[in-house]
Amino acid sequence: MTKQQRIDEMNRYREQKKRRRDVMFAPVPGLLFVTLLADHIWWVGLGLMGLFASGSVVYLLKEGEMFARLSDANGAQVATRNVYRILSGWYVFIVGSVTCYKLMAPWWTWILVLEMALLLPLLYKRFNETVQSADAAQPVRSELATASGLL
Secondary structure, three states, X not given: OOHHHHHHHHHHHHHHOHHHHHHHHOHHXXXXXXXXXXXXXXXXXHHHHHHHHHHHHHHHHXXXXXXXXXXXXXXXXXXXXXXXXXXXXXXXXXXXXXXXXXXXXXXXXXXXXXXXXXXXXXXXXXXXXXXXXXXXXXXXXXXXXXXXXXX
């Protein structure tokens, strides 16, 4: 498969799943806002945010698996799966940091959260470079676009 054929195939897949992706992601920013502002029922917002974030994580992992199958190179497949795992890590980071804030976690927990925030972009860049070096015809996620221009 050429690079453009892979991009077209992945965009078709993403267009089919667009509604589910939007339903899973749309409530997360609003629930984040409510959870941070609420005093007595913050745990309800956090639970709902965790539920929708976990749905988004499942969607991302399935998308990564589908995208990895487009490549014949084993190294590119593994790196592509890892890129999507890193993207899922951002959901874990968001829910985890809000949980730490609301539970008034000790200082060492915040050190772990900060390390995670520093590590995720570095790993994302590294795995994208690995995908490109293992299979030049395998597009990275930033080269994908839907009809509405969303990544």
